[in-house]
Amino acid sequence: MAVVVLDFGSQYTRLIARRFRELRAYSVILPGTAPWAEIERAEPEAIVLSGGPSSVFAEGAPRPDPAVLSGRVPVLGICYGMQYLAHFFGGVVERRGRAEYGKAVLTRYEGPLFAGLSGEVQVWMSHADAVTRLPEGWRVVAETEENPVGAIQDEAGRFFGVQFHPEVSHTPKGLEILENFLEIAGVRRDWTPGRVLDAMIAEVRERVGKDRVLLAVSGGVDSSTLALLLARAGVDHLAVFVDHGLLRLGEREEVERALSPLGVNLRVVDASERFLSALSGVADPEEKRRIIGHTFIEVFKAVAEEAGPFRFLAQGTLYPDVIESAGGFGAAKIKSHHNVGGLPEELGFELLEPFRYLFKDEVRELALLLGLPDTIRLRHPFPGPGLAIRVLGPVDREKLEILRRADDLFVSLLKERGLYGEVWQALSVLLPVRSVGVAGDERRYGYTLVLRAVTSVDGMTADWARLPHDFLDEVARTIPRKVPEIGRVVYDLTSKPPGTIEWE
Ligand code: XMP
Secondary structure (H helix, E strand, C coil): CEEEEEECCCCCHHHHHHHHHHCCCCEEEEECCCCHHHHHHCCEEEEEECCCCCCCCCCCCCCCCHHHHCCCCCEEEECHHHHHHHHHCCCEEEEEEEEEEEEEEEEEECCHHHCCCCCCCEEEEEEEEEEEECCCCCEEEEEECCCCCCEEECCCCCEEEECCCCCCCCCCCHHHHHHHHHHHHCCCCCCCHHHHHHHHHHHHHHHHCCCEEEEECCCCHHHHHHHHHHHHHCCEEEEEEEECCCCCCCHHHHHHHHHHHHCCCEEEEECHHHHHHHHCCCCCHHHHHHHHHHHHHHHHHHHHHHHCCCCEEECCCCHHHHHHHCCCCCCCCCCCCCCCCCHHHHHCCEEECCCCCCCHHHHHHHHHHHCCCHHHHCCCCCCCCHHHHCECCCCCHHHHHHHHHHHHHHHHHHHHCCCHHHCCEEEEEEEEEEEEEEECCEEEEEEEEEEEEEECCCCCCEEECCCCHHHHHHHHHHHHHHCCCEEEEEECCCCECCCCCCCC
């Protein structure tokens, strides 16, 4: 049973599905043109037609299977979806003189879609076409100053359309509108974290049985939560944590402390020597990544062979990865995890991906239920190649150690001052550039450390974080005092684009 979101190419499609899950209704995304048979397999209780860049009257515009519009299941069309409904049932959609983009306020709203709402309802508009004539028997149930057709519904109350985007945060009461649609459609609201966890445990037990599962733990939320899930399910597993010598201060111990007491069968492999000698003298970022990826596979393979045989390889693949790697949709291709890509085929593993229908925030909810400590659950993202791509130029133990100590001071101060949760990712970069300074009466010739902190939603774009000057001042004074190899501290003001978050 699910709310099926049919995707017509909107940048917000995933957000629509996430919002329904926030409302505790299970939702899945399918291609806009999916045949009814495929939609039916998802047992739709309600269907949403997403927005999209096309014009409904254009040749080749994506169309849902006509069975979607048979009235069997209630349908909500958003933006393009609403225009398609109007067009399909005999109304008229036309290109506007100019696109409407940005905030608008509903000057009037009524009907079940807006039940319980009062006061000003601000909405987010983003469209170039508009419905100019309604199908017979339909009525307008909301309008804005600029747009006389802000929302529509049919006579029987089976079809609804909104020109605005209820899923985005710029429509503050959008969640209530989506909730009203769930009410109208009579959708079950039992997608709670507890139920998700029970279902996942049952699935893992049934699939794995008495066989053995191998997984790689990186210290991030997804793989740590997965390890805890396997432990909770009580299946025979081995969680391998490869210490490549490129970790942050205390990271390995933190992972051990978090997982071992909760029943995870964890094996920590210290392969730092091997990684560091393979990286010796290498300055090119992509070459560093290639060496690290390659060495990781070798190390992991050796453990798998020595401790094997294993039937399953568990991976923390998430729903967005599944959608993406399938090039949109259809059968989910295997996502190549940044570290274990290629392994399943090579070693003949079967893949176990219990999170393949979950969004990141849902994994965090599971992590909470499974007892993952906040130090890991709320941790900033950390790249697979670790500090190797934060020591610019060739990597060696000495530079890694300097960076590790300095970065730990930066991150610890962020936490102490309550700023860690305010930024999406914070990191330090050690430049191979030295500059002259003075400490006491002595001349110093120290390294340059870059502090970088960004705000972001998904890492695809990012803005530099406006950390308080007093805080930056405290960090800039503390680091050279405690890590004398560093003579200068700078703060990176580059957004992404044009910069990337990491420096390499
Ligand atoms: P960039 O630097 O591309 O980073 O703006 C976006 C996000 O991805 C992380 N990142 C990586 N993660 N392997 C990873 O597992 C990598 O090679 C890698 N490079 C960047 C980065 O930390 C940020 O969160």
